[in-house]
Amino acid sequence: MTIDYNSLFIGGEWVQPSSGTRITLTSASTQERLGSVPDTSEPDVDAAVAAARRAFSAPDGWPSWSAERRAAAMHGLADQLDARREEMAHRVSSQNGMPISLSSNGEAIFPAMLLRYYADLAVRVPFEEDRPGLAGGTSVVRREPVGVVAAIAPWNFPQVLAAFKYAPGLAAGCTLVVKPSPETLLDAFLLAEAVEASDIPPGVINIISGGREIGAYLVEHRDVDKVAFTGSTAAGRMIGEVCGRLLRPVTLELGGKSAAIVLDDADLDLAKIGQSFFAATMLNNGQTCFIGTRILAPRSRYGEVVDTVAALASSLTVGDALDPASQIGPMVSQVHRERVEGYIAKGKGEGARLVVGGGRPKGLDRGWFVEPTVFADVDNLSTIAQEEIFGPVLSVIPYTDVDDAVRIANESQYGLGGSVWTTDPQRGREVADRVQTGTIGINRYMPDFGAPMGGVKASGIGRELGPEGIVPFQQLKTIFC
Ligand code: NAD
Numbered sequence: 001m002t003i004d005y006n007s008l009f010i011g012g013e014w015v016q017p018s019s020g021t022r023i024t025l026t027s028a029s030t031q032e033r034l035g036s037v038p039d040t041s042e043p044d045v046d047a048a049v050a051a052a053r054r055a056f057s058a059p060d061g062w063p064s065w066s067a068e069r070r071a072a073a074m075h076g077l078a079d080q081l082d083a084r085r086e087e088m089a090h091r092v093s094s095q096n097g098m099p100i101s102l103s104s105n106g107e108a109i110f111p112a113m114l115l116r117y118y119a120d121l122a123v124r125v126p127f128e129e130d131r132p133g134l135a136g137g138t139s140v141v142r143r144e145p146v147g148v149v150a151a152i153a154p155w156n157f158p159q160v161l162a163a164f165k166y167a168p169g170l171a172a173g174c175t176l177v178v179k180p181s182p183e184t185l186l187d188a189f190l191l192a193e194a195v196e197a198s199d200i201p202p203g204v205i206n207i208i209s210g211g212r213e214i215g216a217y218l219v220e221h222r223d224v225d226k227v228a229f230t231g232s233t234a235a236g237r238m239i240g241e242v243c244g245r246l247l248r249p250v251t252l253e254l255g256g257k258s259a260a261i262v263l264d265d266a267d268l269d270l271a272k273i274g275q276s277f278f279a280a281t282m283l284n285n286g287q288t289c290f291i292g293t294r295i296l297a298p299r300s301r302y303g304e305v306v307d308t309v310a311a312l313a314s315s316l317t318v319g320d321a322l323d324p325a326s327q328i329g330p331m332v333s334q335v336h337r338e339r340v341e342g343y344i345a346k347g348k349g350e351g352a353r354l355v356v357g358g359g360r361p362k363g364l365d366r367g368w369f370v371e372p373t374v375f376a377d378v379d380n381l382s383t384i385a386q387e388e389i390f391g392p393v394l395s396v397i398p399y400t401d402v403d404d405a406v407r408i409a410n411e412s413q414y415g416l417g418g419s420v421w422t423t424d425p426q427r428g429r430e431v432a433d434r435v436q437t438g439t440i441g442i443n444r445y446m447p448d449f450g451a452p453m454g455g456v457k458a459s460g461i462g463r464e465l466g467p468e469g470i471v472p473f474q475q476l477k478t479i480f481c
Contacts, residue, residue: 002033002035002036003189004035004036005037005038006038007038008037008044008048009189009195009196010044010206010207011048011050011202011203011206012195012201012203014196015044015047017038017039017040017041017044018041018044019041021038022036022038022039023036023038023039023182025037025095025184028094028096028097028330028332028368029094029097029320029321029322029329029330029366030366031366031367031368034094034186037185037209039210040210040214041210041214042214042217045177045208045214045217045218045221048177048208049148049218052149052203052204053223055201055202055203056145056147056174056175062173062174062204063145063173067122067123067127067171071119071123072199073199073200074115074116074119074122074167074171074200075115076198077112077198077199077200080197080198081111081115081194082112083194084190085104086104086108087190088103088107088159088190088191089107091186091190092107092108092184092187093322093329094321095155095183095184095185096158096183096184096287096332097331097367097368098157098284098287099285099326099328099329100326101326102283106160107160110159110160110163110449111160111162111163111167113449114160114164114167115163115170117167117450118167118170118171118470119171121467122171122172122470127143127144128143129141137480138480139479139480140479140480141477142476142478143474143475143476144475145172145174145473146174146225146226148177148224148225149174149175149176149225149227150179150218150221150226151166151176151178151228152218152219152228152229152231152239153165153178153179153180153231154230154231155183155332156288156332157284158184161253162178162180162188164228164253164464165228165464166178168469168470168472169473170200170204171470172470172473174226174473175203175204176205176206177206177207177218177224178206178207178208179208179209179210179214179215180209181231182210182211183332188207188209189207191207195207212235215235216239216242220242224248225248226249226472226473227248227249227250227251228250228464228472231253231254232254233254233255233388233413233458233460236252236254240252249472249475250462251460251462252460253289253454253455253459253460254416255416256291256388256414256415256416256417256455256459257294257412258290258291258292258293258294258416258417258419258437259294259296259419260277260280260281260294260295260418260421261296261405261418261421261431261435262295262296262298262301263298263405263422263424263431264298265422265424266421267423268301268305268308270311270312270315273443274312274315276445277421278312278327279445279446280292280419280441280446281293282313282328282372285329285330285331285391285392286340287331289388290416290417290453291417291445292419293389293393294385294394294395294409295309295394296399297396297397298398299399302396306355309374309396310356313356313357313372313373313392314372316372318371318372319364320367328392329369330364330367330370331369333368334368336368336390337368337391339389339390339391340370340389340390341370343384343387343389344370344384344393347378347383347384347395350382351382352376352377352378352395353376354375355374356371356374357371357374357393358371359371370391371392372392373392373393374393374394376396377396377398378397379397380397385397386413405431406431406434412457413457414455415436415457415459416439416454416455416460417440417441417445418435418440419440419441419443419444420432420435420440420441422443425442428443429442436457437456438460447465448466449465449466450465450466452464452468452469453465453469
């Protein structure tokens, strides 16, 4: 059964798109047609932004609601999402190839969790504070919502990354136009159904489709007050330039090429570390921004580390994303698989030693599959160690001592995630403190939604999640009394 939508969710209603063109969604695992949605044109963006503006500025608009009332509506939306968990996981995995075990425990669960977290935070943390003035009087410091937000998400974790924006945005009192990626729209339209069924007022969340041109039009729209973007560094740079010119607040969550630093005392027993190491280096078929795809191994145990990583990669079950047994699903699209395969060819061409994988898995004739691949003897300055591949391709890079490991970890344009593997947690902390990155784990890597997440250098500007994640959706106003 295919799923076809004929309208866009704007102003709390399903409205006719202004053009007749459509976007077709296909299965990454089978290449079959899954459904279609209308494409979005500029007049539709105008309508969505206008709806968000009305919902923001009306006398009884979203920001005028008490935090308690907003929180109740957000809890209601969370309930609506919970009621659609199974369908949500199915739609996400069918489209982008995310193993269903991951989408069921992430994409289908975390958005509701985030809505509840930020709803409760909005009630708990006052939006206004009276401060005694240093030279007398009182300063009232108000945290007001920034306004209409353009929330632009990528395809790899489409629901979670949209929720990173709308959950704190709603809590702050903002209204939003959400633009998902063209590869993952059926899940976005299911989110629209959940919003429609909830008590979130019309126009507070609008959901459009479209590709990068529509994204660019939305970013530059005269009535947008803030941009919250997750995606590639290349797109982030363009968006940053536009927002700089417009002096428009922007958060940019971009690419990564993180280091998993294996110290010389690390426990390499896959029975103990296999699952965490897999999650930290190959989660979601390698289509994850924060994973440590550069494995830094001490020369004293280099062969052992290569063998361990190779054993892990070759033990993985590769298959249809909807099969609960699959640990690695397909790449999101044909174009993306070609890109990943291009990097594998480049790795071979640049002299790295292919240890396992490198091809297409046997027996999987349909779908955009790539074998989990491990390269050894990789030079950290080579292309496969410097550029984000966004597939199940790991590079094992030798280092001489801890200083050398830290130097190599930091020898990257990116700084998003990372991990340190050691039996001495204190030593792990000391190394983690020296890595230039926004987040890093010791013997594991998994974001904590209660703590800030984001990158340094070309991995982005600003942070999402945690109490800090609400700040970019607020502006401060001081009233001297
Ligand atoms: P992408 O940059 O191609 O697209 C992301 C979104 O931005 C899509 O909705 C796209 O339509 C839109 N877009 C593209 N160009 C635009 C422009 N100039 N103006 C406005 N909108 C534009 O990225 P992708 O291929 O969908 O996602 C993969 C990338 O996202 C990877 O680089 C990955 O590392 C990154 N990512 C980062 C994080 C993080 O938290 N830092 C999380 C997940 C993914």
